[in-house]
Structures are given as C-alpha cells and as structure tokens.
Amino acid sequence: MTDAAIFDAQDFAKAIAERHRNRERFTLDMPAGRAGDLAFGYATQAQLLALLGGGIVGWKIGLTTPRMQQMCGVDEPIVGAVLAGRIHEAASGGPARVAVADYVRLGVESEIALRIARPFPDREVTPAEALGHVDRVCAAFELVDDSAADYARLSAATLVADNAWNAGLVLGPSRPAGEVGALAGRKGVLSRDGEVVDEGSSSDVLGDPANALAWLAGRLARQGQPLSPGQWVSTGSIVPTRFVAPGQAWRFEVEGLAPVELALD
Template sequence: MADRTAGEFFDGRAEHRSIAAKFVAARHAGEALGGYPGTPPGSLEEAYAIQALAIELRGGSVGGWKLGRINPPAADRMGANRLAGPIFTDMIFEGDAGGSREMPVIAGGFVAAEAEFLLRIGARTDPSKAAWTLEEARALVDRVAIGIEIASSPLRAINELGPAVTASDFGNNNGLLVGEELPGWRAADLDSIPVAFLLNGAEIGRATTATMLDGPWGAVRFVAELCAKRGLALEPGQWISTGAVTGVHPVAVGDRVEARFGETLSVGCVIVAQGNRD
C-alpha cells in the first residue's frame, strides 16, 4: 500500500478543517480558547481526521509521537487503550546539565509535564504492515533516553472532554525534552527502574512503567500499528514518548520541573509562556 497524505486519507469535510485551523492558529499565537472550536469528535477516527488536517495546516516535520493512556470505560467505548499525537521537530529540545532549558506552554490553556521514557526509531516502517509483535517493535528502536513531555493545549479543559478531544488537538502535546541515553538499555528491564517527578524541588510523583499497560515497548507497537491504519510510516529519528510514568502533573509558568530515573539520571526544565511563533 502506498503512503497517503493526511488530506487524502481522512475525511476532509469543512468542519474538521475549521476545527483544525482554529487549534493551529491558537497554538501559533500562544493563546487560549474559551471552548472546543466546533463539534467535538465522537470517535478516535474522527479525532485523527482533525489531527491529520491540523498537521497539514501547521506545517513542519513530525519528529515523533506522544502516547497517552485511555482508561476504562472510555477505552471500551473508543476501542483503544492509548491515543497518539504528533511531536514536531521544532518543539524537541535537548536537556542541559543544569536543568535550565526553557520549555514553552500555552498560558491560560492546559499545562502539565510528564516524566517519560523516550524511544527513538531507527528504521522506517512499512505502512502496509498492520500487526506488530513486541519483539518486532523493540527491534525498531536504536536509542532509549529519559525525558519530559510537555502537555499543553489552548483548551484548558482538553483532558476533561474525553480522549477523542485530546487526540484531535495533537494529543495535547506542546514539546519534548530529551535527556541522557539510558545506559545498557538493550538489556535493561525498564519496568524495574524507579521514576520520580519533582516540582520546584519537591517530589510529587513516583512509579515505574510496570503500571503502564504493556510498557514502553508496547507503546512502540501501538504507534506502529496506529500509523499503519492511518497510512503513515514511522521514520528514522522519530521519538516515541511512551507515556506518563508518574502521572500527568499540572504545572505553571515559572515552575521548575525535574524527572529522575533510577539513582543517577535526571533531566529538568523551566516552564515559560509561549509567545507568538512569528
């Protein structure tokens, strides 16, 4: 099956394009929206149609995909236990040693940060391959790093309105902070590594990936299969932000956040307001 563009693959009806355009404009301006800019999608299929049009309208390359969990009973209703959203290359940043990297958010909208394992794709996938094993998904990865996903949307209530709404606005992603590579990751049991999240120096979350469905490798499998359904390929160099280990932690402009992995690895940043991107 040949690759298809977002516009060719999805329903391009006028309301979908209008919703996508309003989200893209609000993100570009760094401004909040007072409510959902149209009729909220009733399914993930419709949500991904809107998302695909928004990717096209925004422009720029997709440097990765973020994953978010869908809990019951919504998972049963939606027919999926995860959702995905694009991470754009120009919103992916390398962490620095002092944790002073500034990460932009949409002030007045939804703002949160999440400690995540980041898995980098090393080989292009065949978009006609619909089913993947965990072993095949694992073989796609050429690097595992620690990181922080910045979840931010112009819509403050995005997560309260259900997973389809979240998926329609880039999965609620507004950036990715890439930290150090995890030493010995090929042989490591990621589920055994404790992860802590600190806000302004105080620990507010601690967990492992053992609580996360089929874990980071399962997240790669999920996104490979989802992309195949959408007629897309995963590309070398793309990062998969595999899900919030310690939870989705609300933050505010001026906050300092840090994610610690195991006993020695950490990555941090400062939350700042995003201005107009012109």
C-alpha cells in the same frame, strides 16, 4: 471518509488553529454528528498539523491507563505528533529551559522516550520486534498544553483533534537501547524544586512501554505512515500530568536512566 466529513475536518482544524493563534481557552465541541467520532478526530488532527507546519520528528502516546481511557470513553490509547522545533535538550549538562508564558496552560508528563533507528515494516509488530528498531532510550518530559480546557466537556475525539495536546518533548541524556534492556518494572520518581511529588512504575504504561511502542507502530502502519528513523516516541506518562509555573525546577528519574531536568522561566 466522505467529502463532507473531510470538509468538516478542515473547518474544525481551522477553528482549532485560530484558537491557538489567539491563545484562547479550548471550549470547542465536535461538529454536529461527530461527537465521539475518533476517526474524525484524527482527520482533523491531520488537517491541523498541515496548518501548523513543520515536519513530524516524533510521536506521543496518550491515554495509556484504563482510568484515563474510561474518562474519555475509549478502549485504546491515542496518538499525537511532535513537530520540528519542539524538541528540547539540556545544554552543557544543565536543565532544559522553557518559558511558561509561551503556552496557555503548560503541563509536564513524565515518560520514557525511545529513538527509532531502523524503518518499521508496514504491518503489526510484536513488542520485542518494536524494541529491535530502537537505538536510544531516555527519561523525558512531554510538554502538554491543554489550553485550560473544560474537562467536563472533554472527549477523546476532541483531544485527538487538537493533536493530543502535544506541545513538545524534553529529552534527558540517552543510553543505548542494548544497554538498558527491558523497560517494564522501572520505578519513576518526579521531583519539583528538590522535593519528591510523585512516583510510579513504567509498567503502568500499557503494562510495558514496549507494548505502547508496538501499538503505535501498528496504528501508524495502518495509516500508511510507519515510524521512521530519527523519530522519538514518547511512550506514555508514568505519573499523572502536573501543571507548572515560572521559577520551578522539575526532575524526573527512571531507574537505570539519567534524569531529565527542566527549568521554567
């Protein structure tokens, strides 16, 4: 990437960070000549993460279905980072609690999350190899804040630039990966206030969440930042995003895993 492109990415990241500070709606278009430039989006994301501060404790994978990729004009998923202080776990067996007012427009994505146990090699890996580096598996909610974006102006590059909208990760009780086995073909059920609102299959995530993990590992290795022990990976939404409101209670259950529960203040 040229010096000019790096400078453009720094400026664009500063504009995104300022919009976050002001809690403004996301209406930014890519700089002139950068529309559809996914590499520029990732360069901006790296600059934004530096501005936001905090170490990277996990990763999210987005656009894992053909429909979402087609909408954004790409043929592969996208990546965002989960920053330190943005992982939530339930205390004393109850639901995790999040304040909706802390976000511009908060949504939840219902996923399977995986914890990395061993360092990944600096190369491509197969799905089976990727799972061999995982020690814990759980149902999870990825928190996303789309800042009330205008979806008619949405592109994969702008979504990547804004860290793929990741606002955190809510983890349910985890199980040892060796006890869980294969991740494909598991039914997922999303409920709000005790009523089922959607269902899906883990096979909707690139055919198998293990495929998503292997894809992510390869992409990060090419960036020179392979997956590290202790990091969590949110593998992709099993059902479409749902936007939330204060007072609601959400629950997502994946076959063979304990449910993840979230209460909204």
